[in-house]
Amino acid sequence: MLALNLVSSPGAGKTTLLEKTIEALSPSVELTVIEGDQMTTNDADRIRAAGANALQINTGAGCHLEADMIAAATQKLNPAPGSIVMIENVGNLVCPAMFDLGERMKIAIVSTTEGDDKPLKYPYMFRASEVVIVNKIDLAPYVDFDPDRMTTNILKVNPHARIFMLSARSGEGMAEWLDYLATLKRELAAA
Ligand SMILES: Nc1nc2c(ncn2[C@@H]2O[C@H](COP(=O)(O)OP(=O)(O)OP(=O)(O)O)[C@@H](O)[C@H]2O)c(=O)[nH]1
Numbered sequence: 001m002l003a004l005n006l007v008s009s010p011g012a013g014k015t016t017l018l019e020k021t022i023e024a025l026s027p028s029v030e031l032t033v034i035e036g037d038q039m040t041t042n043d044a045d046r047i048r049a050a051g052a053n054a055l056q057i058n059t060g061a062g063c064h065l066e067a068d069m070i071a072a073a074t075q076k077l078n079p080a081p082g083s084i085v086m087i088e089n090v091g092n093l094v095c096p097a098m099f100d101l102g103e104r105m106k107i108a109i110v111s112t113t114e115g116d117d118k119p120l121k122y123p124y125m126f127r128a129s130e131v132v133i134v135n136k137i138d139l140a141p142y143v144d145f146d147p148d149r150m151t152t153n154i155l156k157v158n159p160h161a162r163i164f165m166l167s168a169r170s171g172e173g174m175a176e177w178l179d180y181l182a183t184l185k186r187e188l189a190a191a
């Protein structure tokens with residue numbers, strides 16, 4: 001299975017990106033989602049409404065998911081071999097950087113409204129992530145966002161990061177992200 005661990009600050013757009021990705025790929029690609037939040041089943045409900053199988057894990061006071069939680073969730077969900085398993089981690093840019101969940105890679109999402117200094121202030125998260133998605137580019141003109149400065153700051157802490165800039169809301173840049181997912185899936189099939 002292709003397991004991807006989505007990490008970001010609260011509200012960067014992890015669930016929205018998943019909803020739009022599910023809508024774009026279904027029914028040809030099976031996608032299963034493991035949701036991590038301190039409380040509520042809101043995100044798993046949203047994913048099910050978008051058409052994918054989902055399981056919510058509530059961490060209570062905990063600030064990250066751990067590998068044994070993913071093992072138990074995967075047994076319950078039983079995703080098909082060769083399918084995509086998306087893990088939405090608990091929203092924060094600190095704890096989830098330190099935990100390997102058995103994923104193919106971590107993918108950090110940072111949105112334009114958070115400020116382009118975030119990679120420098122939370123370097124462990126951006127260094128642990130092979131891919132960085134800069135979301136909410138539709139809001140860029142209103143929030144003093146400089147794409148070059150964001151790119152420079154991401155590459156300062158992680159020179160090998162692959163960067164996508166997109167808007168999960170407007171759809172701008174989504175095609176490149178979906179192409180990349182297809183490439184990862186092809187690589188998995190060939191391995
Ligand atoms: N303008 C704009 N709003 C967005 C975009 N993506 C997400 N949002 C909005 O941002 C808010 C938070 O989005 P979520 O998808 O819930 O964010 P999240 O990262 O899953 O949040 P947590 O699970 O609470 O950490 C919602 O109001 C979304 O509609 C985008 O590309 N552009």
Ligand SMILES: [Mg+2]
Nearest residue numbers: 014015043088
């Ligand atoms: Mg969410």
